[in-house]
Amino acid sequence: MSSEPTRVATVAACSNETPIVVTTAESHGLSDGAEVKIEGVLGQDAANGAFFIRRVGDRDLALFRDQNLTTPVQSSGAHTGGGIVSLPLPEDHALVVGLNRYPAFKTLRGAEGDAVRFYDWLISPSGGMVAIRNVQRILSSDFPDADPNDVATWRPPLEALKLEFRRHSDRAFANKAKTGSSRVGRRLYVFLAGHGITPARAASPNLEDAALLMASASAQAYGEHLLGYSWAEWFVNAAAFDEVLLFMDCCRDVKNNVPPIPCSLTPLLDDRRADVKVFGAAATELDSQSWEQDFGTPAQPYGVFSYVLMQGLQSDALRGEAGELTGTRLASFLDDELPKLRADQRPRLKSDITRDVVIIRRPSRRAANVEIAFSPAMTGQDVHLFASENLTTPIQSFRVNGAAWQLHLARGLYKLVAPGGRPPRLFEVSGSTEVVHVDYP
Amino acid sequence: MSTTHELVLVRVEADPVVSVCIMKGDLTIVKEKVGRLEVKVPPGLYKVRFAAPTVVRDAIFEVTGEEPVITIPVPADVVVASPAPLTRATKGTDHESLAARLSVAPPVHLGDGGSLFVFVRQLPETKAPAGHPTAGVTLRTSSGEQLFDFGNLPVHNGCAGVNLSVAPGTYLLRVVREGDAAPIEQSVVVCSGWQTQIFLPLGPLTCDDPDPRPQLEHAAVFMADEEVGFQPAKPASEWTEMARSWLARGRAIVPIDAVGRALDDAREVRSLNLDAQMVRRMLRDKLSNPMLGIYAAHLMIIQSHPDEAVLSAVSDTLKDLIGDHPDVLAIDMWLSGRAVRTPYASPPMLRTSWDVLVNRSREHDQLAPSGSYSARISGRLWGGGAWLIWCAPPAAAAVQPQGPIDLIALAEQIRLFLGPHTPVEALYKYGRDRLTPTEVAVFRYIANVIYGERYVQQVAKDLRESNPGHAGKFETGLADDATTFAHKELTADSMLQKLAIPAAALKEAATTLGRKLQARV
Numbered sequence: 001m002s003s004e005p006t007r008v009a010t011v012a013a014c015s016n017e018t019p020i021v022v023t024t025a026e027s028h029g030l031s032d033g034a035e036v037k038i039e040g041v042l043g044q045d046a047a048n049g050a051f052f053i054r055r056v057g058d059r060d061l062a063l064f065r066d067q068n069l070t071t072p073v074q075s076s077g078a079h080t081g082g083g084i085v086s087l088p089l090p091e092d093h094a095l096v097v098g099l100n101r102y103p104a105f106k107t108l109r110g111a112e113g114d115a116v117r118f119y120d121w122l123i124s125p126s127g128g129m130v131a132i133r134n135v136q137r138i139l140s141s142d143f144p145d146a147d148p149n150d151v152a153t154w155r156p157p158l159e160a161l162k163l164e165f166r167r168h169s170d171r172a173f174a175n176k177a178k179t180g181s182s183r184v185g186r187r188l189y190v191f192l193a194g195h196g197i198t199p200a201r202a203a204s205p206n207l208e209d210a211a212l213l214m215a216s217a218s219a220q221a222y223g224e225h226l227l228g229y230s231w232a233e234w235f236v237n238a239a240a241f242d243e244v245l246l247f248m249d250c251c252r253d254v255k256n257n258v259p260p261i262p263c264s265l266t267p268l269l270d271d272r273r274a275d276v277k278v279f280g281a282a283a284t285e286l287d288s289q290s291w292e293q294d295f296g297t298p299a300q301p302y303g304v305f306s307y308v309l310m311q312g313l314q315s316d317a318l319r320g321e322a323g324e325l326t327g328t329r330l331a332s333f334l335d336d337e338l339p340k341l342r343a344d345q346r347p348r349l350k351s352d353i354t355r356d357v358v359i360i361r362r363p364s365r366r367a368a369n370v371e372i373a374f375s376p377a378m379t380g381q382d383v384h385l386f387a388s389e390n391l392t393t394p395i396q397s398f399r400v401n402g403a404a405w406q407l408h409l410a411r412g413l414y415k416l417v418a419p420g421g422r423p424p425r426l427f428e429v430s431g432s433t434e435v436v437h438v439d440y441p
Numbered sequence: 442m443s444t445t446h447e448l449v450l451v452r453v454e455a456d457p458v459v460s461v462c463i464m465k466g467d468l469t470i471v472k473e474k475v476g477r478l479e480v481k482v483p484p485g486l487y488k489v490r491f492a493a494p495t496v497v498r499d500a501i502f503e504v505t506g507e508e509p510v511i512t513i514p515v516p517a518d519v520v521v522a523s524p525a526p527l528t529r530a531t532k533g534t535d536h537e538s539l540a541a542r543l544s545v546a547p548p549v550h551l552g553d554g555g556s557l558f559v560f561v562r563q564l565p566e567t568k569a570p571a572g573h574p575t576a577g578v579t580l581r582t583s584s585g586e587q588l589f590d591f592g593n594l595p596v597h598n599g600c601a602g603v604n605l606s607v608a609p610g611t612y613l614l615r616v617v618r619e620g621d622a623a624p625i626e627q628s629v630v631v632c633s634g635w636q637t638q639i640f641l642p643l644g645p646l647t648c649d650d651p652d653p654r655p656q657l658e659h660a661a662v663f664m665a666d667e668e669v670g671f672q673p674a675k676p677a678s679e680w681t682e683m684a685r686s687w688l689a690r691g692r693a694i695v696p697i698d699a700v701g702r703a704l705d706d707a708r709e710v711r712s713l714n715l716d717a718q719m720v721r722r723m724l725r726d727k728l729s730n731p732m733l734g735i736y737a738a739h740l741m742i743i744q745s746h747p748d749e750a751v752l753s754a755v756s757d758t759l760k761d762l763i764g765d766h767p768d769v770l771a772i773d774m775w776l777s778g779r780a781v782r783t784p785y786a787s788p789p790m791l792r793t794s795w796d797v798l799v800n801r802s803r804e805h806d807q808l809a810p811s812g813s814y815s816a817r818i819s820g821r822l823w824g825g826g827a828w829l830i831w832c833a834p835p836a837a838a839a840v841q842p843q844g845p846i847d848l849i850a851l852a853e854q855i856r857l858f859l860g861p862h863t864p865v866e867a868l869y870k871y872g873r874d875r876l877t878p879t880e881v882a883v884f885r886y887i888a889n890v891i892y893g894e895r896y897v898q899q900v901a902k903d904l905r906e907s908n909p910g911h912a913g914k915f916e917t918g919l920a921d922d923a924t925t926f927a928h929k930e931l932t933a934d935s936m937l938q939k940l941a942i943p944a945a946a947l948k949e950a951a952t953t954l955g956r957k958l959q960a961r962v
Contacts, residue, residue, distance in 0.1 A: 170900065177904045177915040200822075200941075223865065254825030259885055259940070266897035266923040286691035287825040336468060336490075339497035388466020388486035391503070413466045413486035413501055426486060426501040428468075 011083025196250025
């Protein structure tokens, strides 16, 4: 199955009403309740995103937020052009978990926001293109307030997540019985954010063992944890998906004498398991913390790992000429960028360049990601920009005119040179979505 | 007239335990190494990253081709954060001079032959404890009898330390915890003629015990000539701390250059054909901190494919230097083909040593014999970091006679207890408090295996019922697979590896658990 989304039609017009009605240039062929991804609409910004539709006509679709078609998408302005309607990738699935509230531990600030941002990226037309109905999202705030004295109200417990995995494992078993193949879909994303530990019986725990503590956990019940890699490994061994992507933003303090609770399913081994591609990223190394920090304006709390992860997933500069964000490229970015924000936090990454996952394939928008400011004394001078591979021929030049030089550069190292004996200025474009500001001299 | 070099030698002289990585213009890695790095590269732009356990520094540089060799300076702040007051990382306190002075102060006499220096330190970023910083810290014999109480030491600027003269051997350092929680302990080994130096930071032990106490899991441990004491400015002290920090993080950053130099020195000394005492004396002069060698060897053990010849040479050199240290003997045990010599009556210092011990106990169950302190801490491990730490065990019970373990029979007993319950529910139904921690571990392990098997049997049954006309080969196979898997898991070898309990302790727990369950029935 292709990783390319199916294009339905181009957008001819969008109404300036609620719900927004999109008119397509060609017949769309969709029926009520279908999910679409729309991007590239100018003017009517609210029409960009993931929606459910009510069929208004062969070429007209009304947009709704929910599958029951009860929450219409409100207009944000007049359509000035552009837009493409596509279908989500039907074989991609995801489990996204963000837990802020722990009755027995300190309340976190960023885990739920991180899960929501990852979810938004997953379903976005410029992101994962996953169908909304294929994403199970669990936030601790989805549950009623817990009674600190009644552990039964500390939700979600471990069983809740096991049941989410069972949606897929039961299908794998059933498919195997019916067709001989345990394949469930093309890709499984698992994103887990919250408090975490490395449960350890063995003196030297498995380096991959990162466990999300469930809301029902406490210092006396660390067993209420989900070992991400162990569950992901089950789906790899079963070849239930062609690709398994695991992201874990949680601490990895070693807790000795806490038996790791591995995936409790009997292995379903499939001959195709060696072909399954895997990408894994734990927020931090063994026995160290995963930190939260405020970023952005206005400041919002993030897990530092999740912040960098989202920068990488959304980055144009990281996608390269072919528009592909690969697992190894994302791993290199996480490994390089995360320690810049927290020197004591380094991600633990699992990525195989010989069987690299293409996480997304989209043309780069090539928006400016570098802004170079010059001193007024340089006005009128020609400045030359060199890329590392050729330091004799500039890739671009600019006559300083009092304004900043804005340009789009791929991830890498660069050198600015001006005449008049000024020392050159070396700088790095890391590939994050933030604009690189360079002052010269 | 200038010459343009097609390839230029880039040289980085980092400390031997600092990870150095050179990246080219597209930020892909050209070369990564620990310590001194040299690489030939064509002209272009490059980035160098210096990584110590808690510090990362980047620098971009240009290779023009005008010079044949360029040397990249190491930033001065690539240092290690440590509970030991090392000169480069300690600013604005007198902790380093205090520790150096106390380490060579006239010792409190508890024995002869070696010394132990313990220094507890309040770091600038931590709050002061409510009481005495070393209240509740004691030194004990390897069987648990108290030798020294650190609770009355004079306190200077948030720190307290003492130099003890002791006989060579293994001791226990114990720290009490809040309320009725069992104290935590770790082994401390003192070698003949050496001073073992322990630096403990003050900090909360757990989230629910916030009052700062000496944190065993973050202890910095050095060994030095007992007449020289602690040398805060010595680079080797800093390297040793970096090595411990990497080991605590499970990162196999091996100071391979330092290891190579030490082995060269050792070879040179041995080539002089002197007697063993003289060899040891000369090695002491050259290799002044054996803990760096111990950490380096254990970092090699956690590598995927360490060089066994180098590891073997390190082990031999350490034995010449400090004798039969349990964490050195663990290196020997790890090496294939080396005889296992010593029963571990007391646990080793490092967690990696414990791992080796547990694995080798499969063939040598007397490595941690029943009733020994090593066997009694099984199931009671605590905390994280590089050290093996445990909750102090209760007084020794009589060693139970053991027969061969019949795990299948034990599993049948547990299956009866499980009924429709989950393993945790069943454990509480039985009465968790009636079982020792090792018995609880065995119970939970077996119950989890049975529970998983039962789940898959149910899936197979559901599939059969939902496809009544189907031949059902897969469903039958699935049920058979579940049973085969369970039988594979229910072996002593599998349990030993997954529970990290030495063979003798595992046998004892399985035997006593079986008897308790039998009595309950």
